[in-house]
Amino acid sequence: MMAEAFERAARRPRVRDDLAAMTGYHSPQVSVEVRLNTNEAPTAPPEAFAKAVADAAVGLDWHRYPDRSATELRTVLGERFGFGPEQVFCANGSNEVLQTLLLTYAGPGRRTLTFEPTYALHRHLARVTGSEPVMVERSDDFRLDPTVATEAVAEHRPAITFLCSPNNPTGMVEPAETVEAVLAAVEAVGGLLVVDEAYGEFSSWSAVDLVAENRSMVVTKTFSKTWAMAGARLGYSFGPSWLVADLDTVVLPYHLDSLKQAAGVAALALVDEMEARVSHIVEERGRIAAELHRLGCEVWPSGANFVLFRPEPGADAGSGRSVWQQLVDRSILVRDTSSWERLDGCLRVTVGTSGENSRFLAALADILDNR
Numbered sequence: 001m002m003a004e005a006f007e008r009a010a011r012r013p014r015v016r017d018d019l020a021a022m023t024g025y026h027s028p029q030v031s032v033e034v035r036l037n038t039n040e041a042p043t044a045p046p047e048a049f050a051k052a053v054a055d056a057a058v059g060l061d062w063h064r065y066p067d068r069s070a071t072e073l074r075t076v077l078g079e080r081f082g083f084g085p086e087q088v089f090c091a092n093g094s095n096e097v098l099q100t101l102l103l104t105y106a107g108p109g110r111r112t113l114t115f116e117p118t119y120a121l122h123r124h125l126a127r128v129t130g131s132e133p134v135m136v137e138r139s140d141d142f143r144l145d146p147t148v149a150t151e152a153v154a155e156h157r158p159a160i161t162f163l164c165s166p167n168n169p170t171g172m173v174e175p176a177e178t179v180e181a182v183l184a185a186v187e188a189v190g191g192l193l194v195v196d197e198a199y200g201e202f203s204s205w206s207a208v209d210l211v212a213e214n215r216s217m218v219v220t221k222t223f224s225k226t227w228a229m230a231g232a233r234l235g236y237s238f239g240p241s242w243l244v245a246d247l248d249t250v251v252l253p254y255h256l257d258s259l260k261q262a263a264g265v266a267a268l269a270l271v272d273e274m275e276a277r278v279s280h281i282v283e284e285r286g287r288i289a290a291e292l293h294r295l296g297c298e299v300w301p302s303g304a305n306f307v308l309f310r311p312e313p314g315a316d317a318g319s320g321r322s323v324w325q326q327l328v329d330r331s332i333l334v335r336d337t338s339s340w341e342r343l344d345g346c347l348r349v350t351v352g353t354s355g356e357n358s359r360f361l362a363a364l365a366d367i368l369d370n371r
């Protein structure tokens with residue numbers, strides 16, 4: 001019996017050698033009343049959105065393949081930001097945009113460059129696509145020194161260099177001068193700069209204005225956070241038309257289904273509602289940051305819909321974990337980043353509804369008062 005099981009296991013296909021040691025990307029879920037751990041929007045899009053999608057579903061040519069070039073969605077998205085449809089690429093979440101960029105421009109024998117700490121999926125997807133990820137550390141305060149960045153680009157000559165602004169998990173926004181300096185260095189080595197702006201609408205400036213036909217740069221965005229559509233899996237990017245044409249040849253044909261294309265168009269008709277949601281979240285972010293400061297936490301300046309903080313500055317890594325557990329005991333879930341490299345003792349809280357934020361802040365005050 002055991003020999004048989006062993007034999008079966010031995011005949012099983014093995015994961016690619018270069019991926020065998022890799023762990024998957026996931027965000028642990030715990031059943032709680034207040035979920036502030038994955039940077040989702042705290043409320044659903046307006047009812048008018050769901051109705052528009054339902055109407056679209058009824059009228060859809062379900063027997064036909066989708067519009068392969070998602071022309072209407074690309075056109076509406078482009079118009080909003082001043083681009084033509086040929087400069088817009090859409091995919092199933094910005095993660096698929098990122099993966100397509102890596103499949104197209106990185107891969108075996110090519111390097112990618114990230115500045116840590118940053119979004120773990122950038123290096124994860126680099127590995128999955130057979131690229132060689134190079135990680136360079138940010139300064140102690142998690143800022144990126146432009147000289148460090150440009151020297152790293154010149155040294156490693158990456159095919160793709162990633163910036164994430166606002167950065168996840170710190171929330172910090174990359175200044176325009178840094179993006180411009182990194183872009184110049186990237187172009188000098190014939191690489192591509194990818195600016196991940198999943199949280200761009202929550203911040204004060206966007207690198208989208210730097211995108212141009214003669215620049216090796218692309219900005220990725222998503223409907224998951226700002227548009228309260230994490231369940232729909234829709235992301236997009238703005239880049240030169242030659243880059244979009246390259247991506248279109250690599251991505252699976254008909255990868256973006258008809259209903260999702262319609263959902264994106266329906267969402268874009270409700271810009272005012274989206275902007276009202278975003279400004280409310282930005283306001284609440286200010287309230288959370290101020291209260292965290294008042295409670296004596298170490299807080300990083302956020303341009304996103306979340307705040308990174310260290311509840312007990314100077315305490316050991318275990319103290320972050322203990323605060324996280326005490327929050328869970330009060331049915332509040334934040335992201336436990338306390339054991340992440342360089343984030344010892346830190347937690348990351350997503351901005352929720354006013355009520356959820358008040359509950360989180362009251363619970364934290366109670367925990368810190370009783371330590």
Ligand SMILES: *Cc1c(COP(=O)(O)O)cnc(C)c1O
Pocket residue numbers: 039092093094095096119164168196198221222223224225230233234235
């Ligand atoms: C959430 C997030 C994304 C979004 O991914 P989707 O696939 O669009 O949901 C991309 N980049 C960063 C940095 C994120 O935090």
